[in-house]
Amino acid sequence: TNLRALYEKARENAPAIVFIDELDELVCSYDYMSDFTRTMLKTLLTEIDGVKNSEGILTIATTNDYYRIPMPLLRSGRMDKHIDFELPDLTAREAIIKLYSQDNKLLKNINYNEIAMRTNTFSGADLKTLVNETLLQAVASDKKEIANSDFYDVIPTILFKGIRKRDQI
DSSP, X not given: OHHHHHHHHHHHTOSEEEEESSHHHXXXXXXXXXXXXXXHHHHHHHHHHHOOGGXXXXXXXXXXXXXXXXXXXXXXXXXXXXXXXXXXXXXXXXXXXXXXXXXXXXXXXXOHHHHHHTOTTOOHHHHHHHHHHHHHHHHHTTOSSBOXXXXXXXXXXXXXXXXXXXXXX
């Protein structure tokens, strides 16, 4: 698999870091383990167990849902060191919104601090989505300038993204 090739390449170029983004999406499933996820998990376990200290390979993985990671991966000697990152504070949220908004001609008189105050449960990725969705809606509406209220209209979309409407009877 590509995972085996990745570790082989890391061995050839050691010291190396193997970075796996969103590990839970690679090796987990909400309902059941498919053949693909089962194969990925077995391959990853084999590769991690096969990496000796002298090989100089460090595996780093991220997840948004730690509790979905299969326990065999979290066993001592595998992926047993964890670093939790808190959601960005007000200052960081404002900086993130500004970063993703920079150089956009539609965003002229925006009070980024007010938007940051209304997004206290947002991750950096959520803030990026907020800016992108606000811009998309503005372009679709042929707006010449975006106001704070345009951001506020999109906030519920981001907040409730995982919630589905119930079928109406």
